[in-house]
Amino acid sequence: xxxxxxxxxxxxxxxxxxxxxxxxxxxxxxxxxxxxxxxxxxxxxxxxxxxxxxxxxxxxxxxxxxxxxxxxxxxxxxxxxxxxxxxxxxxxxxxxxxxxxxxxxxxxxxxxxxxxxxxxxxxxxxxxxxxxxxxxx
Numbered sequence: 001x002x003x004x005x006x007x008x009x010x011x012x013x014x015x016x017x018x019x020x021x022x023x024x025x026x027x028x029x030x031x032x033x034x035x036x037x038x039x040x041x042x043x044x045x046x047x048x049x050x051x052x053x054x055x056x057x058x059x060x061x062x063x064x065x066x067x068x069x070x071x072x073x074x075x076x077x078x079x080x081x082x083x084x085x086x087x088x089x090x091x092x093x094x095x096x097x098x099x100x101x102x103x104x105x106x107x108x109x110x111x112x113x114x115x116x117x118x119x120x121x122x123x124x125x126x127x128x129x130x131x132x133x134x135x136x137x
Contacts, residue, residue, distance in 0.1 A: 004060065008057070016050070016053050019046060023105050023106045026039050026042050026046070026102065027102050027106065030102070046105055047105065050105070050108060050112070053086075053090065053112070054086070054087045054088075054089075054090035054091055055087075057083070057087040058087045061083060081118060082118055082119065085111045085112060085118075086115050089108060
């Protein structure tokens with residue numbers, strides 16, 4: 001399990017964090033090139049990188065047994081968005097028409113990167129809500 005988690009972490013750290021920038025670069029090349037450079041291969045590569053990430057995340061959730069911790073409090077609904085954005089939403093790229101659209105790739109890449117912000121937001125806001133600030137130590 002720890003090896004799988006390390007592989008998943010490295011995959012997300014080095015590939016998924018750069019997907020947003022890659023999609024933006026493909027959009028810029030496609031719209032700014034005078035010769036109309038063919039970008040379909042790069043779109044397919046980005047699509048499959050996102051899909052492999054979603055499948056790895058689903059595999060991790062399956063190994064854990066879909067036991068999401070029971071989060072209590074007013075911010076628990078944010079915690080349940082994380083698996084949705086990391087694993088379920090990218091699976092819509094399996095539909096070929098959606099997988100070929102740059103706008104869909106950009107939206108999914110942004111949402112996958114915002115998952116890290118959601119996790120940080122949940123930690124910080126819950127700490128502040130429960131008065132676990134540094135000044136109370």
